[in-house]
Amino acid sequence: KAGETWPADARYLEVSMVRKSFHGVTVMEGMNFRMARGELVSLLGPSGCGKTTLLRVIAGLMSPDSGDVVLGGRNITQIPAHRRNISVVFQNYALFPHLNVAENVAFGLKARGDTADLQGRVAEALDLVRMQAFADKSVTGLSGGQQQRVAVARALVVRPDLLLLDEPFSALDRKLRETMQVELKSLLRDRGITAIFVTHDQEEALGVSDRIAVMNAGRIEQFADPSTLYARPETPFVMDFVGLSLRLRGRVVDQRGGTCVIDTAEGRITARADLGVGAMAVVGVRPELVRAGAVGDAAPDRNLITPVLEDAMVLGSKTILHARATEGDRVICELSGIRQGFSRGDRVTLDWAVADTLAYEVAP
Ligand code: ATP
Secondary structure, three states: OHHHHOOOOOEEEEEEEEEEEEOOEEEEEEEEEEEEOOOEEEEEOOOOOOHHHHHHHHHOOOOOOEEEEEEOOEEOOOOOHHHOOEEEEOOOOOOOOOOEHHHHHHHHHHHOOOOOOHHHHHHHHHHHOOOHHHOOOEHHHOOHHHHHHHHHHHHHOOOOOEEEEEOOOOOOOHHHHHHHHHHHHHHHHHHOOOEEEEEOOHHHHHHHOOEEEEEEOOEEEEEEOHHHHHHOOOOHHHHHHOOOOEEEEEEEEEEEOOEEEEEEOOEEEEEOOOOOOOOEEEEEEOHHHOEEOOOOOOOOOEEEEOOEEEEEEEOOOEEEEEEOOOOOOEEEEEEEOOOOOOOOOOEOOEEEEHHHOEEEEOOO
16 A cells, blocks of 8 residues: 555655546636645645545546546556545445444455444544444434544545545534644554645634645645745735734835845835835734833834724633724734723724734735
């Protein structure tokens, strides 16, 4: 099997120049995607950006108009889905209601005629997801989280070369989803399973993945590890989609030595970016890097604005300040813990480091 012999640092999965259209409408073109063996990669993006299409092309459930899919050195583009040794866990689990838990898990092995030590392997897979006690139970009586575990056991029992998960937790409530994320992540890590996880939930992607491919309109905008993606988003789309940020639009009025000054509705903002004078720009900063209530003038290496406070939301572990912003702008600041003494309508002093300021040129 490919997964057992392929070196961990090599490109294990390579999707090259994939193009896909539906009824003459191209939804994906020139798609390239690479990952190493043992990696857990998320495809993250808004509805309709092409996550499921890419996943289906990899699984063989959909053939691309052109392009190639290579897994473990083997070109599988023309190989039918059932002969790829790729398992898929779907959003709705797709369990068979007339089969019990163990029979659901055994199904894939039986379908392949791979029945050596069937009982032992099913028991082991159920053990992995802590569902051994439910082996004889009907799947229709299980909770959402339990059905999810059975679906994962069914996917893993065949020892796939690649595991694909399409929004596997979207039907679960928030607390259970968090528990399942932790469980799944350690299960995949412990077993060295290579997996791709589709989600539109940025926190989920940040929490579970080694790397994240942020997708927008059929393209990958940035492919990086969670901390790079959060601290150094390469495009305003990635900045907005991955985490919240204070965001102001303006025009570049000065530029020298890799630093530019942008004139916004809240005043002038300095950023380390090479944007041409006259260009329209969007500047951002992660809200937890913004300080509130400083006195005095801005230090030269910090930006300072004094907007009117609209709301202070005390959430316990953090307090979020929202200030009034013009259309397209967002002025927020996230302080740790419970912070009081901020009143609606007051001017609040917000400041942050120039080094933390993100800036991008945008269309006028
Ligand atoms: P979601 O998060 O809503 O599932 P997604 O990112 O997975 O979205 P896709 O399902 O891959 O997006 O869809 C990408 C684009 O392709 C969308 O514009 C969608 O309408 C279109 N599309 C996908 N499948 C088909 C199909 N079978 N027939 C026609 N159009 C399709």
